[in-house]
Amino acid sequence: MNLLPSLRSILEELTQRFGTQLQHAPAPQPDELYLHAPPELAGALCSTFYKKYHGRLAAVFAEDARAAEHAFFVYYLYALDAAHGFVLVRVPIPADKPEMNSVTDAVPAANWQEREIQDLFGIKLFGHPNPRRCVLHDDWPEVYPLRKDFDLHTKLPPFTGVRHKFREVEGEGVFQVPVGPVHAGIIEPGHFLFSVAGEPVLYLQLRMFYAHKGVEKLFENLPIPHCVRLAESISGDSSFAHAIAFCHAVERAAGIEAPARARALRTLCLELERLYNHVGDIGAICTDVGFVTAHMHAMRLKERVLRVNEELTGNRLLRGMACLGGVRFDFDADQLRALVTFVDDFEKEFNDLVELIRCNSGTRERLETTGVLTPQIARDLGIVGIAGRASGFDHDLRREFPHDFYDQVRFTVPFFTEGDVQRRMVVRREELFQSFGIIRQVVGKLPAGPIQTKIGEVPPDCVALGFVEGWRGEIFHWIHTAPGNRLARCKVKDPSLQNWPALSEAIMGNIVPDFPVVNKSFNLSYSGTDR
């Protein structure tokens, strides 16, 4: 057992406190600590990790293990940034009495994910403040798609169930403004219900999961090598990050590591993904306050990155680049030189764009103090990624859990506490400047060697966690392998799922016409949330 010393000391403290109720299951990875606990301990462990070890509840998910163990398992994934380790608490839920106690009251970050478990596994929640339907909308019949006895090809009869009842907000002059689920522009479906008194927003209710595609179920029905392409399509703007997170998980389960050159190339691609998304977002924020000039320049810059992506990997969105055990294409010396030249040139142009935006007082006036997400709320909701870093929640997997080549490069993680739209834009801006440096450093010390490690059949019944700090925030893929190079379960955690509720909080007290820019400053993925 080669557990990290920091995790080992936590394990010792927990064993002292909880005794034999808590069992430690060995895992091959030094930064993953698996604990088996009885259901009644879930809440106590949650507050211990949350309060004592300043952990974040990074994911809550379930697994149908009724065939082998006669129980469902619910997993609580804690990311302990200070200890540089992950703790997974596994709690059995008896198959004949599928009920669990909610931890949402103590840790609001678990809200949607617990309801997801209720919808998809039929495990009834107790003590949840709002235990209503979430993934499967209110009109769905009583089916639990992620249970093993639900066949992938099940055709449900046409159903017309009840419509979702939104909470009513009443008062003189208060009225409801429904927006969506179909929007103007090329975006995905999501329903926003504003309760407004004139222009100020009193309350915003979100209804997502219109684009639920059953991705996690699909993972269980594909051979593992095919799953990489599926992971790429979870969220279009994070194709590469999702694919790499999945590859990490499989590689860890198989006990191999991608060669150094592949890890460096992966880092380059992750930063390119960050580049095109961040510069696009900065432009989009500007257009939402009517400063179209900056937007047009940003779009031009974004297009340049997309073309470089295509030049390097054959795909503008970096699809098809990731593969198990490494990457599929190598960059030759000319390409690398061109990449560095591009970054130098891009940085110059990006500086001009930054200056253009900075000197426009009207834009600044619109962005500052708009859509404030306070550090307290960000912490409670477990907000991750850029939105978290703009609201005083300082964590970045690239620094705390360096994956790929990030332990070989130097960079800083920009971080603010104001939590307004301006800061969410500035975090992106500063991260871009860091990205330029990361790309230069990686190219400078790019190791020679192969770009793939052969990966055979992945051994069955292994669990592993794959993680990547994508441009939007941390992405987790947790897998449990099955015989025949397949998966028994793959949990996908996109940062959007965690961050959507923040929008309701950030918009409170702002006016309706500022909503688009607040929304854009988070720029969350519908597809990644809905899966």
Place this chain on the structure above:
Amino acid sequence: MNVDLSAAVAQTALLLLLAPLLSGLIKNWKAKLQNRRGARIWQPYFDLVKYLRKDMVISEHASWIFSVTPGVIFLTALSAGLMVPLVTANAPLGLFGGAIAVVGVLALGRFFMALGGLDPATTFGGMGSSREMTIAALAEPAMMLAIFTVATMAGSTNLGQIVLAGQEPGWKFLDAPHALAFAAMFIVLLAETGRIPVDNPATHLELTMIHEAMVLEYSGRNLAFAEWGAAIKQLVLMALLTNLFFPLGLAPVVTPAALGAGLAFFAAKLLILAGAVVLVEFTNAKLRLFRVPDLLSAAFILATLALVSTFLFR
């Protein structure tokens, strides 16, 4: 009242034909400045033809108000246009009440547009109407005061008389009352034509819309008339600004040479003003909605100062 029929026909044709071109020109220039190629300047004509040939989709909850509104918008803009001197010093409906009638007729159009936004009871139309009224409440008085300033200087509220007074020797274009009133009118122009920093005519974000929100429910022929009306209104307001403050070159008599010169001067002045509007749109972000009244209050104060200064500088 004396209406010159041929002049009325000619001016109507000019308004109808020139208005879409002006919109197309502004859009094209904006695109050029933003590093885009942009649609050709004739695009609004093609759009209008396209709308006119399309079917209309009308909400079953909409009443007759919804259907008459585009007609009212179109006709009020057109009749206001007939009261404003464009190429000649005398407008075809010049003796019909002058400046006050222009403002009043435009207000009628706006009133119906707001009703048309409310009528189908959709989410965004009502928001647009309420915002439009908030803005109008400040923009209209500013416009009135600015026009009164010029009228006081000329000694008449008849727009033709104002123009003729402006063409007399010794008339100062850039004295304090005129400069202040022009600044006020320019801000009003931005607000009335739904331009940045007040409204964004190119946005797809319904939640931020003002003018566009009110016409969001319209389609087909109705949309064509609403858009055409809005374009004409823009032309009328810009003509007011150019010809009232700089009545240079307006044909005092109806001869082919004078008309040609008048048309050339009018076009040149419009191009300069359109350029100014484009520059404002290009360099500014939209104001936060609750800051728009601040801008319009500034216009109102400028116009008040202009009016006061007419008596000081007399």
